[in-house]
Amino acid sequence: MSDTMTVKEAARLWNLTERRVVGLCREGKITGAKKQGRSWQIPATAKKPLDQRIKSGAYKKQAERLPLPIGISDYRLASSQYYYIDKTMMIKDFIDERPQVSLFTRPRRFGKTLNMDMLRTFFERSEEDTSIYFKDKKIWSCGERYREYQGKYPVIFITFKDIKFDSWEMSFEAIRNIFAKEAIRHSELRNSDKCDEIDKKAYERLLSGQANEIELSNALLDLSRMLHKHYDIAPIIIIDEYDIPIQQGYMKHYYDKIILFMRNLFSGGLKDNRHVSYGFLTGILRVAKESIFSGLNNLTIHSVLDNKYSSYFGFTCDEVKEMAEYYGVANKYDELCAWYDGYRFGKTEIFNPWSVINYFHNECEPRAFWQSTGSNDIISEIIAQADNEIYDRLTSLVNGKSFTTYIDTGVIYPQIKSNPSTIYSFLLVAGYLKVLKTTPSFNGDYMCEVALPNKEIAFVYHKEILQQLNQIISPSIAVAIQEAIFSGNHAKLKDLIQGLLMQSVSYYDSVGENFYHGFMLGLCALLSGFFVSSNRESGNGRYDIQLKPKNKKLPGILIELKAEKHGTEESLKKLSQKALQQIIDGCYDVEMFAEGVEMIYRYGVAFSGKKVEVMADSVSSKETIRLSKSDYRSF
Template identity: 70%
Template structure:
């Protein structure tokens, strides 16, 4: 016969509240518990369920394989640090504790370790019934001294991540955000049984958990939950919000930007602005979004952007860390290739590699690919191209050709500015990881004048793919493939015919041909041929040519294009203009630069267009 005990007896035995025991029974966490009337009866030999917030030692293993597996997609610090190859970033905790700002915002590109670092902070600081120091005793932070160790496991923590909130509508976005908030409230269900929490507050928590709370009540979850945790534990909690701007970016892309901004503003302000029940706050994201007043009046926030030196080495891998990793996996000779593909970022004064791509590179047998391309939306590049004017086309052309540009950078750029302010494009591309600041000359408050470039081969591939997709109406994919085949096979005559046909086809894509055609065509050519050619429009010989397509090896043919345009031209006039353009290439000796570089075969095109009509003279 089974002996039972009441919830009150179990509560006394386990040292927790009567209501908490009842909730454990209700949630099926106590095997064998049965309900009799309104009361739960629990097997007398039942064991107290483990604290689900953190289970110390869950991933600690006594024996480890000779070579640790790679942490692909692992954002759980306990698992990553104990069962996978883990690059120790725990000194980030020391740097924080040395300064202890009230609220810290870290802005970094996607897949640069933000979520893993935030979970590391959670595990380090969170108060738990178990001893979580096991995950730090062999890490750098533990060797820093007793002062830092005394912070470990001392705070209640509110932790949410919005990294997967990528919905098509505001309604679905709101539902998913509410579910994330409910899950966090459920993680702190000990409050429902606390003698220190009022009946009114417990009712609020129950409404949140049941899904019956209003939108305004959901917007107060951070404020109310932090207040109750402070009351229950007599220690103000830490609030950690990971990837806070993912729903905002999605809202911008899909047209519900204002709605998501309105809700997030109330949610964050309640938890972070003048909240007496807050010890510290941490946020991560791609953008700062300060100008949206999403952190309106929040004067206790410290911004740590990619241009700041603080914390610069904690997101992404440093050269020494990559060298050590390559040696560990037995391929130290691959370091130069890793640099070529995945290095090139500079955060503050630190040289940084893309961690996601480096890990996947080792996992794929050291075969270089554009791993970062598939980790999120690159639609912003398409939006840039759609809004591009002459200056943007020229700068994108320079970037894809491997050159640098100089631009003013506003680190608090916001999504709507991409359409409203063309200069904001480069700021966004920089903070989102599509550009690198080669040189930062000066600061204007929070803004900078930067020399910008594409970081590496991987990002160059991303640009080429996105640009070609957006310019597909100018340069069909079939033509791209045909031109590339002709280049790699060294078939000069086929290249000549394809470029000739391409010029004829491209002009017909525009209702009114003008500068947009010229720059769009040039950008498309640059993108299409960037593996074997560079393009430019600068002075050579006795003048400035329109387009030069210079082969990277003199074995391939060079290409010069001169454009002429007039309105309402007859066919005869167009033929004359095309001849004049071709003659200009010859008379002004535009080919001297190529000849000096050893290029022996040079194709010359004089192109005249009027509306959708075009004539190409070949020399």
């Protein structure tokens, strides 16, 4: 037996992240740890450093702290009244390079709208002195060269984030209303003596909300021309979430119409338009191949694989550490890493900002906050085209595996049906995958090693992706399994899971405990009326899955999972009994009882390939004597 263990082995033994183990080695908190070359060697007898993290229920909000900016995309409000992570150096980087038109593609809820509003607030001419929102920010200390850009330009700001309608007619009406509101925002044009009658007629058509399709497709060109005349300086055009209407058009079968309109709109507003100083666009997909930006040779694209601007969307490691310290929970950093870290934009490690903020707001109880932030109809469309090879690859991710695949950051919606392998490109740019290694391809795209980013995405992955593979897990079977868990019908639970595994393909023969953990977690995630959590401390250890009822009169549920290869019926019964005993010995039910739950079902579940065994019992808050091993019921 080796006298030492690796960082990876220690992390698995102590249930920590590898990064945390390395940090503990560097801090001298692991006795006898020595660095050999580029690796740490840890004595096999070393003890896990004492866990001094705040236990559940001990987190306290402090009244003097700034509130958390949940759902705040208004820069003035966010930067002055809430905890704001300073991203204003993005302005410096832009001024240093000054590309004429910039497109930033990032997953949803990674700060695109807030950053675009920051750019608007900085550059836009206004009767209000908006410099007050930047004087305490990093950009202001960069010098007069950068300050002179502040408040210099008229700005056209358009967001398409709410264009999610079932028909082209409804979408067109909504877009027309958006431009009418933007025309109102520039009411100075109505009586401008620098604009001629043709200009004012076009303005009135926009303002009244009566512009036809041709007139509306010229809206960016018309507004930019009038603002240029009025202020004697060409405006900045900012378009947020430009591809939302395109995705909706694809899903609701008016794709060709929305593409034609967007092509004309952007061509007039951004292509060879001498009336625009700079343009900014955001979206999830690049969709350059749609010819929306046809001939737009002044477009600079910044995708999730590019280094420039990589730290400005999402939170960096240092930013999350500082935020955790500010809210008095610096010792929660490891948990934050496990759940919400793992993205890599360019060469920058990034946390999901939406989930980090909600984690602090939720008293540091980790959940999959990101899963409910947008429509995922497009995922269903993608999965519907998956073949067996794609399915095998997708399911392998849950077991902690990675694979190398071709990534096209310009993937377009019609390719989904014609080339299902584009699923990986879409899942990457949409935030469901992370890049471990990137190798440029011969045609300007990439070969990337991809994996799941973190625990949150593993959770979301089951609910939004694997659960949509109805040929394997039908909705009726999923519901029946949930009902069996909820009702304590242990025999039915075993039969349903067994039947599900028997119907599935052969990859189940070789997966490990991580897969089954994710599989059960995905099923539990669909169970309404419960707070679902995983790998959390309670009692004397960490449970696998806990379902805490929102109504304390309902039963709570604890599930401990085990897996082994080539298991027999007898060995699986023993293994499931061991899993149940772990719940009992670890007193995992202490937390729920302390919070007033009156009854708890406890499940020990053991898997081997397509076989499963379940041991279960129940305990009430009134009981003082726990069941002994001889009282367990096997099903």
